[in-house]
Amino acid sequence: MSRPTVIEVNNLHRNFGPVQAVRGLSFQIEQGQVVGFIGANGAGKTTTMRILATLDLASHGSARVCGYDVLEHPSRVRNVLGWMPDSFGAYPNMDVLEYLDFFARAMGLRGPQRRKRVGEAMEFTELIPLSGRPSNRLSKGQTQRLCLARTLLSDPKVLILDEPAAGLDPRARLEFKNLVRILAGQGKTMLISSHILSELAEMCDTMLFVDQGQIVHHGSADSLRFDERALLSVSVRVAGPVEPLLQWAKLQNGLRVREELRQGVIIELEARGEDALRTLLRNLVMDGIQVIEFQREQQRLEEAFIGILRQQGGPRKRPPAAATPLGPPPSAN
Amino acid sequence: MTYFFNDALNPMLVRDLRQGLRSSLFTLVFLALQSGMAFFVIMGLTSGVGTEVQGWLTSTLTFGLVFFYILGLPMAALFALSPEFRENRIDLLKLTQMSARSLVWGKWLSLVTQGLLVFTSLLPYLILTYFFGGVDLKAELEAVGFLLAFSALLVAVCVALSCFDSMVFKVLLILGLLFLSFSVMSTNPRGYSGGPVNLGPLFGYLIENPGGAAVLLITLGLPFHWLLMEYGAYRLAPAAENHDTPQRLILFALVAMAGLAMVCDLVWPSPFLNDFTEKFFSYSARLAGWILTFAAATGPSPYPDTYRPFVRFGAVGKFVGRTFLYPGWPSSTPFIMLASAFCAMLLTALASARGLTLNFHWFAPTFLLLPAALLFPQVVGSVLLYRSNFSAGTRYFIVLTICLLVYIVCGILNSVTLSSAYYLIACAFPPVAWFLFANQNFSSAVMLDVSSTGGPRANVEDPALATSAMIIAGIMAAATMGFVVVRALRYWKHFSRLEDRAAGTMRPSRARPAPVAAAVDASVLPAPASSKPKGPTFRD
Numbered sequence: 001m002s003r004p005t006v007i008e009v010n011n012l013h014r015n016f017g018p019v020q021a022v023r024g025l026s027f028q029i030e031q032g033q034v035v036g037f038i039g040a041n042g043a044g045k046t047t048t049m050r051i052l053a054t055l056d057l058a059s060h061g062s063a064r065v066c067g068y069d070v071l072e073h074p075s076r077v078r079n080v081l082g083w084m085p086d087s088f089g090a091y092p093n094m095d096v097l098e099y100l101d102f103f104a105r106a107m108g109l110r111g112p113q114r115r116k117r118v119g120e121a122m123e124f125t126e127l128i129p130l131s132g133r134p135s136n137r138l139s140k141g142q143t144q145r146l147c148l149a150r151t152l153l154s155d156p157k158v159l160i161l162d163e164p165a166a167g168l169d170p171r172a173r174l175e176f177k178n179l180v181r182i183l184a185g186q187g188k189t190m191l192i193s194s195h196i197l198s199e200l201a202e203m204c205d206t207m208l209f210v211d212q213g214q215i216v217h218h219g220s221a222d223s224l225r226f227d228e229r230a231l232l233s234v235s236v237r238v239a240g241p242v243e244p245l246l247q248w249a250k251l252q253n254g255l256r257v258r259e260e261l262r263q264g265v266i267i268e269l270e271a272r273g274e275d276a277l278r279t280l281l282r283n284l285v286m287d288g289i290q291v292i293e294f295q296r297e298q299q300r301l302e303e304a305f306i307g308i309l310r311q312q313g314g315p316r317k318r319p320p321a322a323a324t325p326l327g328p329p330p331s332a333n
Numbered sequence: 334m335t336y337f338f339n340d341a342l343n344p345m346l347v348r349d350l351r352q353g354l355r356s357s358l359f360t361l362v363f364l365a366l367q368s369g370m371a372f373f374v375i376m377g378l379t380s381g382v383g384t385e386v387q388g389w390l391t392s393t394l395t396f397g398l399v400f401f402y403i404l405g406l407p408m409a410a411l412f413a414l415s416p417e418f419r420e421n422r423i424d425l426l427k428l429t430q431m432s433a434r435s436l437v438w439g440k441w442l443s444l445v446t447q448g449l450l451v452f453t454s455l456l457p458y459l460i461l462t463y464f465f466g467g468v469d470l471k472a473e474l475e476a477v478g479f480l481l482a483f484s485a486l487l488v489a490v491c492v493a494l495s496c497f498d499s500m501v502f503k504v505l506l507i508l509g510l511l512f513l514s515f516s517v518m519s520t521n522p523r524g525y526s527g528g529p530v531n532l533g534p535l536f537g538y539l540i541e542n543p544g545g546a547a548v549l550l551i552t553l554g555l556p557f558h559w560l561l562m563e564y565g566a567y568r569l570a571p572a573a574e575n576h577d578t579p580q581r582l583i584l585f586a587l588v589a590m591a592g593l594a595m596v597c598d599l600v601w602p603s604p605f606l607n608d609f610t611e612k613f614f615s616y617s618a619r620l621a622g623w624i625l626t627f628a629a630a631t632g633p634s635p636y637p638d639t640y641r642p643f644v645r646f647g648a649v650g651k652f653v654g655r656t657f658l659y660p661g662w663p664s665s666t667p668f669i670m671l672a673s674a675f676c677a678m679l680l681t682a683l684a685s686a687r688g689l690t691l692n693f694h695w696f697a698p699t700f701l702l703l704p705a706a707l708l709f710p711q712v713v714g715s716v717l718l719y720r721s722n723f724s725a726g727t728r729y730f731i732v733l734t735i736c737l738l739v740y741i742v743c744g745i746l747n748s749v750t751l752s753s754a755y756y757l758i759a760c761a762f763p764p765v766a767w768f769l770f771a772n773q774n775f776s777s778a779v780m781l782d783v784s785s786t787g788g789p790r791a792n793v794e795d796p797a798l799a800t801s802a803m804i805i806a807g808i809m810a811a812a813t814m815g816f817v818v819v820r821a822l823r824y825w826k827h828f829s830r831l832e833d834r835a836a837g838t839m840r841p842s843r844a845r846p847a848p849v850a851a852a853v854d855a856s857v858l859p860a861p862a863s864s865k866p867k868g869p870t871f872r873d
Contacts, residue, residue: 016722017720017721017722018720050424053424053428054428054573055424055427055428057635071635071636071637072636072637072638072834073638074573074636074638075430075638078428078429078430081428083424083425083428085421085424085425087421088420088421088422088424088425089416089419089420089421089422091348091352091422092352092356093351093352093355093356094348094351094352098348098351102344102347102348102351103425103429105340105344105347106344106345106426106429106430106431107429107430108429108430110340111340114340150425
């Protein structure tokens with residue numbers, strides 16, 4: 001039985017004057033999924049997330065969170081959604097506990113329930129030892145944890161995290177990744193944006209690749225690494241000198257040596273599919289090459305992403321918004 | 334301390350009190366005032382009763398208080414909300430259950446509370462000054478009351494301004510408001526006696542007639558204060574909350590109060606009521622001007638939620654909403670006309686009741702040109718700045734500023750070249766034309782002579798020139814109104830769609846279906862709704 005759809009975006013457009021930041025974006029996210037939202041700076045990630053968080057209005061199209069239309073029911077969407085921006089300023093003269101208490105009050109939590117939620121959020125994000133520290137004197141990692149704690153105060157069903165790991169050191173990033181996995185285990189649906197693919201690959205079930213306001217790929221990190229549309233690469237290691245292998249490769253059609261290794265080579269095949277791999281291995285063995293290792297190469301995620309962009313037609317100039325004549329529908333009144 | 338504050342208190346108030354009372358600025362001011370007061374009082378008590386030193390000390394203490402409440406506190410308020418924008422915290426606040434109104438009110442309340450805390454701490458010293466002698470307790474209490482009330486009002490002005498991050502914009506806004514209040518709006522709205530009304534007589538009135546001033550402060554100060562808070566809240570949440578309809582209702586309330594004051598004045602004639610009615614008419618006209626400008630400047634809301642209260646009243650609610658009360662300029666066209674008509678009727682009634690002759694030169698253009706003057710910037714903004722990323726309000730004020738510049742440039746050129754052509758150019762801009770005509774200057778170039786050199790002026794008393802000016806202004810006003818009416822009517826189908834969505838999503842009183850969010854937990858989420866019709870494409 002398929003899980004219910006929690007985030008549904010249909011043909012979303014957002015124009016800023018003549019610039020189209022988002023162009024016909026459509027996707028669905030099921031309950032409990034952790035989805036990475038990947039794209040270069042200015043690809044339209046934050047704009048899309050802000051529309052989902054009811055902080056911005058779409059020029060055209062619709063978006064629903066937990067079945068609620070963001071335009072029709074912004075307050076209901078806010079009740080089920082937690083938003084963590086890429087950067088935010090903490091308040092001076094206010095410690096961590098007071099910061100969370102303020103937001104708990106602002107979220108409508110009262111009395112013991114407020115204290116309980118603040119305590120739970122602090123415990124989850126391991127902020128209890130920092131409760132008396134001024135909120136504007138925390139490290140980047142601590143600040144991100146504080147922001148996550150604030151986001152969790154209302155116990156949202158959906159979390160939208162904009163570049164949560166940006167600027168974190170490896171340890172803080174690992175801690176943050178663990179928190180995300182725990183939240184995913186609790187059944188929270190998460191949409192996490194980043195422009196660092198490897199960072200998201202470890203956190204997310206699936207990823208949305210967006211470029212210039214459009215989705216260019218939707219799938220898991222593995223689907224990108226082993227993209228059927230990309231050329232196959234195989235790492236071959238041999239016993240003894242590598243020259244016979246190089247000579248052999250030169251005589252073969254439909255492959256080329258992409259890179260020489262100390263004990264082997266990386267071969268790129270023009271053919272696609274597993275048949276091509278079987279044929280290559282059989283030919284190597286039959287021709288007497290002393291193969292000791294034969295491994296399909298994963299594409300580096302960044303390379304794969306760039307490859308997809310190239311297949312989509314390379315870097316494109318962002319088109320201007322279509323000129324709309326005067327009269328309804330007036331776009332900016 | 335964290336859980337000290339009561340749950341019922343505004344979260345913003347709680348936060349700001351925590352922050353504000355710990356800030357070094359507050360501590361410094363508090364300590365300085367306490368030390369200064371203690372020093373002065375000790376000096377006063379040791380110098381003997383009724384001496385000149387004591388008089389000087391009392392004046393100094395009073396000056397210190399006035400300085401703190403009239404300058405210090407408002408200055409702090411001027412930067413109350415702008416850091417929320419600068420530090421990227423405003424989005425986090427918007428996503429809470431606090432409305433923009435409660436954010437702004439909370440900010441104002443916290444500042445006023447801090448001011449009152451300072452006042453309370455100074456109270457013992459003020460009581461001690463009573464023993465210096467020569468203190469009129471009643472007058473002192475009245476003065477302190479007015480000081481605190483006036484300070485609260487100034488804080489409200491500054492909190493509203495603090496919603497704009499740019500200091501340049503704040504200064505421009507202050508200058509613009511002063512210009513509107515003292516120049517454009519200083520057009521004598523009574524229309525039956527000459528001379529602009531400014532704040533000078535108001536202060537005189539405050540001193541000479543504290544009772545009337547108190548009534549004026551309540552009847553006009555409270556709506557004014559509320560308007561300021563609404564402007565601030567609008568800046569925080571331009572489209573999500575309806576800040577337009579309540580203002581329009583306030584205008585109707587002001588008209589009703591003006592009518593009531595006039596009737597009281599006629600039934601129980603007295604110098605007090607006579608004076609009060611004039612003051613009320615004069616200053617409520619300024620508020621009305623602000624409300625009308627806001628109505629003309631804002632764009633319609635794309636949120637169906639906004640239309641839900643009107644839809645509840647069925648066809649009548651929708652009609653009244655579309656015609657007068659929906660937020661945004663499309664409904665402001667008939668609203669402005671209706672408000673102008675109300676005001677005109679009131680003034681006519683007042684003038685005839687007092688046996689005065691209305692100054693037609695002022696009266697006619699003020700009410701005939703007003704809708705076009707207010708809506709012209711909206712028209713030009715929507716035509717010329719259509720592709721820009723500015724909001725409707727920003728576009729409006731850009732065009733209005735350009736009109737102001739046109740007025741100034743034409744005035745200077747007119748004074749320098751003595752050519753009346755610039756006068757005609759100025760009249761092609763309805764806001765400028767309204768300004769000139771409403772100030773009775775279509776037969777005099779005084780207002781065009783902005784350089785005020787007192788030198789020779791253009792001869793615009795020429796009837797032909799005056800007629801040409803009126804024709805040009807009339808044509809432009811008619812064109813503006815025609816354009817606005819056509820555009821506003823075309824908005825009706827968008828209103829219709831939004832009303833349908835509002836009606837379709839209205840919460841039934843009973844047997845409410847389980848919300849989808851609850852179903853998510855139970856994993857029985859119903860299939861997503863089929864693709865909805867295209868959402869409204871306008872935004873603010």
